[in-house]
Amino acid sequence: MIAKKVSSNVIAVVLALFFAFPTYWMVTSAFKPTRDLSSSSYDLIPLSVTAQNFAAAWNKEGFLRSLGNSLLVSLTAVLAALLVGLLAAVAMSRLRFKGRKGFVLLMLVAQMAPFEALLIPMFLMMRDLDLLDKLPSLALIYFAVTLPFCAWTLRGFVNGIPLELEEAAMVDGCGRWGAFRRVTLPLLGPGLVATSVFAFVTAWNEFLYALSLMKDQAKETLPVWLSGFQTAFGTDWGGAMAASTLFTLPVLVFFLIVQRKMVSGVTAGAVKG
Amino acid sequence: MTAVHTTDAGVPTNKSAPRRAAPGGAPRRRGSSFDRLLPYLLLAPAFAAILWLIGWPVLSLLVTSFRKLNLKELTRGEVVWVGLDNYTEILGNPDFWIITARTVIFTVAVVGLSVLSGLLIALLMRQVSPVVRIVLQVTMLLAWAMPLIAATTVYQWIFDQQYGILNKTLVKLGFDGFAGYSWFSTGTSTLAVIGLLVVWQAVPFLAFSLYAGAIGIPRDQYEAAAIDGASPWQTFRSVTWPELRPLVMMLTFLSMLWDFKVFTQIWAFRKGGPDGASTTLPVLQYLEGISKSHFGVAAAVSVVMMVLLGVLTFQYLRRLIKQEGTL
Numbered sequence: 319m320i321a322k323k324v325s326s327n328v329i330a331v332v333l334a335l336f337f338a339f340p341t342y343w344m345v346t347s348a349f350k351p352t353r354d355l356s357s358s359s360y361d362l363i364p365l366s367v368t369a370q371n372f373a374a375a376w377n378k379e380g381f382l383r384s385l386g387n388s389l390l391v392s393l394t395a396v397l398a399a400l401l402v403g404l405l406a407a408v409a410m411s412r413l414r415f416k417g418r419k420g421f422v423l424l425m426l427v428a429q430m431a432p433f434e435a436l437l438i439p440m441f442l443m444m445r446d447l448d449l450l451d452k453l454p455s456l457a458l459i460y461f462a463v464t465l466p467f468c469a470w471t472l473r474g475f476v477n478g479i480p481l482e483l484e485e486a487a488m489v490d491g492c493g494r495w496g497a498f499r500r501v502t503l504p505l506l507g508p509g510l511v512a513t514s515v516f517a518f519v520t521a522w523n524e525f526l527y528a529l530s531l532m533k534d535q536a537k538e539t540l541p542v543w544l545s546g547f548q549t550a551f552g553t554d555w556g557g558a559m560a561a562s563t564l565f566t567l568p569v570l571v572f573f574l575i576v577q578r579k580m581v582s583g584v585t586a587g588a589v590k591g
Numbered sequence: 592m593t594a595v596h597t598t599d600a601g602v603p604t605n606k607s608a609p610r611r612a613a614p615g616g617a618p619r620r621r622g623s624s625f626d627r628l629l630p631y632l633l634l635a636p637a638f639a640a641i642l643w644l645i646g647w648p649v650l651s652l653l654v655t656s657f658r659k660l661n662l663k664e665l666t667r668g669e670v671v672w673v674g675l676d677n678y679t680e681i682l683g684n685p686d687f688w689i690i691t692a693r694t695v696i697f698t699v700a701v702v703g704l705s706v707l708s709g710l711l712i713a714l715l716m717r718q719v720s721p722v723v724r725i726v727l728q729v730t731m732l733l734a735w736a737m738p739l740i741a742a743t744t745v746y747q748w749i750f751d752q753q754y755g756i757l758n759k760t761l762v763k764l765g766f767d768g769f770a771g772y773s774w775f776s777t778g779t780s781t782l783a784v785i786g787l788l789v790v791w792q793a794v795p796f797l798a799f800s801l802y803a804g805a806i807g808i809p810r811d812q813y814e815a816a817a818i819d820g821a822s823p824w825q826t827f828r829s830v831t832w833p834e835l836r837p838l839v840m841m842l843t844f845l846s847m848l849w850d851f852k853v854f855t856q857i858w859a860f861r862k863g864g865p866d867g868a869s870t871t872l873p874v875l876q877y878l879e880g881i882s883k884s885h886f887g888v889a890a891a892v893s894v895v896m897m898v899l900l901g902v903l904t905f906q907y908l909r910r911l912i913k914q915e916g917t918l
Contacts, residue, residue: 326718330727333712337791338730341737343756344745356754360763406637415630421638423912428641430908431649432900434852434873435893438655438880439648445665462644469637523739525855526873530881541740545859555748562741573736 347559355556371560381561384543391453391539392521395460400514403468411476429466434526444531451534459527464517475509515572522569540565655890662884677891694871697782702846705790709797716802731795743859746788750774775861778868785856797842804838844907851900872896
């Protein structure tokens, strides 16, 4: 029995090493001087540390520009998807009307639409709209990719907020909009944060459309820029690892925020008192 | 799935209606017609966006797949109908069948491996001490959160021919043949590395979901099994598996959807190479459509992708829609 317990723990630790190693290797490589990287010596732990790779990546042609492009496109798309998705979620969850079932199904199916397979018509459509090589085309597509997901997930979060809370506010003299704004919206906070983080990560990661629609280098997003690191960095693995670390950082921070918000469980016990 | 949430919020409340209506009109009626319209107003932006940016492209994809549309036709704005020519062209090409088979095998292997690993890790997490569990969860979160391209770049560095840590380690362990070994010289080996990367990033989400499902299984069922003297395998088969089965099915279905369309990693590694040996359907679609500007042919490839995806996920999709229909 004890032997079994110990062996499970050992397996779990080995798995933890397997999952953590690439991250560890990315960060430590980013801090290693170039001469340590291209050498045949064996160093799992860095012997000397330098910030020069980060400086090199930061100052590399195109890094800041593509970072700006990525932020602009992702944030615009996610904000729009969140707003439009929230309106739809509230309607689907709180209101009763003809065709509601149809809308819910439409959202479910749209959420599973394989966007990668729509590359060709999207490309042609953006060409007709004269949006090729223009960032709004990416913002539009990322909006479309994340919208069904946002609407669907937010619907779940709205469902989770007891209607009695809104009704109580209406008894106390709030209008329907007032009740929604003062009661439901604040309680929806964590759900909105979680949804927006996942939507943001989707847009932040997107590669196929960014590669296909933005042929102009000035419009590259960060993933496309980083994928060409071998042309940008040569065999400068330190610079590539530093750039990857910088690319990972915002996502990691966002993930940690959601983790904390998700466990806080704001509505727990709200009706009991 | 219960239907508790459509209560009478949609019914107009007289409290709010008159306040919104203009004075002197017929407040009640105007209020209620606004209320009747409200859901549609709220849904209109989402509905319009989905029709425009998903519905229309799907339609246009089907139409394009029956047209000859290369750069010449595109710049001149010509519409040339060719019937099924695009389909006969791709289906008549033996390479296409190899690529299709490769895509299906890659998808099934990656999905199978990641769902199985996710399940095993979820069950393992129940057995280990809390500290070890938290460490494992944090490291999995790291793998999950890493952006695709960052992960791809790191894997290329780890698998690097000359200075990669993997080859160095293997040589140190006595496998001298791995000095300067190239992991990307064949398509199978390239896809194996890519598959490992995809599984590594997919397992955390699967393990977290299945762990959440596993800790929800009532404890007394296990106690009953223990009293009956069930072996661990019997306990798994008669207690754990029946409870987790629906969740495993859903996760398998979702993984199919996600892993079938893997493009980023394959392209970033070797652009479908060496010599096209790691090309899958999404890569082929990109090469035909965007690189060569054969939009009609590429559209036919996309349609085949959609059909295959439909076949792979049909059973589950049907059940899901039936279930949501009862909402």
